[in-house]
Amino acid sequence: MTELVGAIDCGTNSIKLLIGTPPDIVLRDSRVVRLGQGVDTTGELAAEALARTFSAIDEFAGVLREHGVPPERTRFCATSATRDARNAAVFVEGVRTRLGVTPQVLSGPEEAALVYAGAIGALSPMPPEPVLVVDIGGGSTELVLGEDGPQESTSMDIGSVRLHERHLHSDPPTVEQVTECVADIVRHLDGSGLEVELARTVIGTSGTIKTIACGVLDLPAYDRDAFDGAELSIADTLDYCDRLVAMTVAERRALPYMHPGRADVVAAGALIWTGILARASVPTYRVSEADILHGIAASISSSTGS
Template identity: 60%
Template sequence: MTGRVAAIDCGTNTIKLLIGTLPDVEVREMRMVRLGQDLDRTGRLADEALARAFAAIEEYAGIIRAHEVPVDRVRFVATSASRDASNADVFVAGVRERLGVEPEVVSGVEEAALSFDGAIRNLRTPPATPVLVVDIGGGSTELILGATTPDAAFSMDIGSVRLHERHLRSDPPTPDEVAACVADVERHLDTCPVDPAAAATVVGVAGTVTQLGAVLLGLPAYDRSAVDQLVVPAADVHALVDRLLAMSVAERRDLPAMHPGRADVIGAGAIVLGRVLARSGAPELVISESDILDGIAWSLVGR
């Protein structure tokens, strides 16, 4: 079945929209809303975070109407922040009111499967298998291992926003704060049933990874086409992690390709990527611009 679809991925830091008749994409938008603001500390979605998210959803609803996408071809998927919040019902009701569809607060396992599908479909060069897809979000990180479909997947409650708020409180973070953040990531990896060392290829998706790719390239401005399918030596990734952690937020914002909404939390996300890559033993990282948003869109094809 063909036809135009609209996919929305609502994470801890961003809300993204994709509209298209796949594989052709007509609209790809992203808004930084930091829905997971203070969630790790309070256990609830902050009122100001909800207001930012609802404003973006209202904007997206207008774009979807303008492209005449039927309601039954719209899918709204909410991930880590919405899973964890005590007042998630307020968010769900607000989405339903503004968009006219029922938001799906998916499990970590389903989130992982959608991320894997989105990433793997996009690869132009067939990778050596098994492939480990690493999806670093604001509130959680998914590790998905497989060939054409996931064989194993796990969602860890560590992400760029959550870890930044928990550990990296100084600007720039102190060595003790960085060490505490690394230890937190390592504890989660120690109990993760998906072993990065089993991977022949490591593919990184989502904002932390793509942002790191743009910085590594030294781009004058963010360029999706330049970042997509970029292959980066692992040593270069580790060097960039150290470089970013030594910088202040203002210095990170001065990097031409850095999105200002990621500058504060990128250090924590980079730590996650660095530790996963180190455990994998892979000599390089493949960066994919296609991720869970694309997986959500493809899940609508044939509905």
Template identity: 60%
Template sequence: MIAAVDCGTNTIKLFVGTPTRAVLRTSRMVRLGQDVDRTGRLADAALERAFAALDEYAVLLREHDVERVRFCATSATRDAANADVFRAGVLERLGVEPEVLSGAEEAQLSFAGAVRNLRHEPALPVLVVDIGGGSTELVLGDRDPEGGPGGALVAREAHSMDVGSVRLTERHLHSDPPTPDEVAACVADVEAALDASPVDPARAAQVVCVAGTALTVGAGALGLPAFDPARLDQAVLPRGAVGDEVARLLALSVEERRALPVMHPGRADVIGAGAVILDRVLARAGVDAITLSVADILDGIAASLA
């Protein structure tokens, strides 16, 4: 058995199984990136939450006789001055040194995970959008020409933008619900990041969206009675339905969002900023619909252990 761990700004996810098939997939929302944008450090309370989750994961690894583990940490750990405290805690609990991925490495793994289970021949090039708590990955890819028409999809261009749901909420969205001026400031940050991005969403023929923000927006747009990964995976959503759901979420208070049947309680306070990022990326992409994928960076990390 192998295990892959994706430690992001908001969530720590665990995959246990073979490099191509999960027997266990779980996550814990620990908000490791709490206040990192403001302080440049991982907060003591955030470290406690993360270490409590890793203690649980250590038990699961032993129960499944895991022999190899790859632990990848992303935006919050890249930005924190005291990341060494976190690294030591991971090593103590899981016996593995965490890899702090660069933005480019994070984007490449996100693409590899997102496209591996596409059920239909994609329109090319494909843009994978991975909105996290601290950063957003944009990855544009197409077929490997050496593999012929049915060759593997490979990432060609990747960029990690320093805009994410937690980062932008802490920076701009202080009212509940956010005011129009706060939303406008959030939009301006995202637009500036997109202006500076070498990966242009307008070049995409198809957009595949992964991770919690996009899946939660998709679940709401579909009117699901609960968050159901099986119904979300490979779902195709019209651009208009996504835009309507984004507007609805921004108009709700945190408590109203938390009461939605598809909403994880740990995401309710930051989903507004994540939704803004999704909306602005899709506005530039100009596609009529998006494809949702439950497979994401976690699957890319697992596949790298093959």
């Protein structure tokens, strides 16, 4: 019997756990912890953000023990907020104490490669290439363009939490704030060196994109089975994102598929997704439930020979 592995992805807004034997998934769970609270301004992980994150890690440690997943078959990856924080060592030691695992702080290219591996590994048959895989996180956004594997990638320092804190201070955001946020996104996309329009297939993953997909599909709840693999119209998505950005936080929180911890920052994420999709040369994109967690899990299986 193949042994279970545990993959943990700790980003700027959420921490996620996957247990399974890829491609079979036994359990998937997540917590919105906002680890990156204020990092864009202070350069440090806030004490209350660390406390929230450590509490979630304590829960995940118990789940891993219940499923018999030892530290040597667990990989903990941290991304944008931890890359940027001066006090990241406090976080690293806290994780090591709780899990017996030293977290790997991924570089932008490492994060992009795992995002691509996770999304592409779940596809059969392979869609038209080149394929662009997009992951919009809380602190950064990864774009990976590939044909027979990843060929170009970029990790931009724009994410839903970072841009919300930087630009969207009103509820709902003002026209001026949205304009400034969009200009920031355009600057990063222009400077990324990656040509979105070359993609013949666009695949969106990450919580922001999946939540937006629920809205485009008008789902009565957050339903992975309903959006996984869905092919959605870019025009319909741009229209939905315009409406989402114009809502108040209370209105977004009332949407049946919206996680309450995402309601305030999802407008910034929607603006990033809009900026990327507006450059695409295809009329539709696909949504993938498989994401960086699947890439992390697959890497554990490969390294342990499972």
